[in-house]
Amino acid sequence: MLLLAMDTATPAVTVALHGDDAGASDAPAPRLLAAAAQVDARRHGELLLPAVDRVLGEAGRELDEVTGLVVGTGPGPYTGLRVGLVTAAAFGAARGIPVYGLCTLDGIAFAAASAAAGDSAGDLAGPFVVATDARRKEVYWARYADRRTRVSGPAVDRPADLPREVAELPAVGAGALLYPEIFTGARGELPAHASAAALAALAAERLAAGEELPAPRPQYLRRPDARVPAGYKAVTRA
Structure with a gap:
């Protein structure tokens, strides 16, 4: 393979x-x-x-x-x-x-937890959260039991709207680093992207292990940032 x-x-x-x-x-x-x-x-x-x-x-x-x-x-x-x-x-x-x-968040979780194994700052053997930058002052996030097991998400939210029990977990990803006042357990030394x-x-x-992997369907979670301009002026033939 x-x-x-x-x-x-x-x-x-x-x-x-x-x-x-x-x-x-x-x-x-x-x-x-x-x-x-x-x-x-x-x-x-x-x-x-x-x-x-x-x-x-x-x-x-x-x-x-x-x-x-x-x-x-x-x-x-x-x-x-x-x-x-x-x-x-x-x-x-x-x-x-x-x-x-x-x-994508599963990949970040796997990479971060693997990099953290044996790290002097502590590993990610227990629950943790992955957060990436979703722009618009929001983050994409998911919660993990370990590097292979996602238990909730992915979702998109404003950091301040996250449940307290999620925000206080050890956190990895660029989204967590953008909002250290919310993600108080952010681990900046681990992979962020x-x-x-x-x-x-x-x-x-x-x-x-014989598992069937998902089809490659995009997870947008919200509408695109781009918008079709409104208020076009009608143009007619003379």
């Missing part, structure tokens, strides 16, 4: 390749082969395909070797989120391979 993962639901454009080493004869356990990430909220479309090419090149693999695609389904702003979803769908259709969707490497690892675990 060779999984190509990508996520564009946050300001990070992130791509990863996860699977077996090419030509390995002893069938080693699948692992991260290559990854790339760049934070730029305005250049998702410009950065994604070069990142895919770079990751495949670093791993010494070709796109036609990929057996499955994993894409972050958000929640996230409409335009950025669509870039990853459409690209994954195009690759899947062109190669005739499955495309799996995973919640989406991680394609974490999405790929989580998908590989679930597929190996």
Whole structure:
């Protein structure tokens, strides 16, 4: 199994390749082969395909070797989120391979908790919350029992409207860092944006366990920021 993962639901454009080493004869356990990430909220479309090419090149693999695609389904702003979803769908259709969707917040939870294991500041073995920037002074958030188990969300809310028992949990993600007065347990030393490497690892675990992964359907949670201008002046022929 060779999984190509990508996520564009946050300001990070992130791509990863996860699977077996090419030509390995002893069938080693699948692992991260290559990854790339760049934070730029305005250049998702410009950065994604070069990142895919770079990751495949670093791993010494070709796109036609990929057996499955994993894409972050958000929640996230409409335009950025669509870039990853459409690209994954195009690759899947062109190669005739499955495309799996995973919640972007699940990837952040998996990455943050993995990074926190053994950290001197304390791990995330217990309940915690992931929050990303939803703009409009809101956050996308979800609550987790551990790095693999989401127990509520995703949802979108103003930070001040979150239940107190959620806001006081250890928190990771760029949204938590934006509102430290609300997320009093924010962990700034842990990953703040989406991680394609974490999405790929989580998908590989679930597929190996025989789980059926969700279809890649976007989780917008609200209407797009863009609006069709109102009050057009009617133009008629003379």
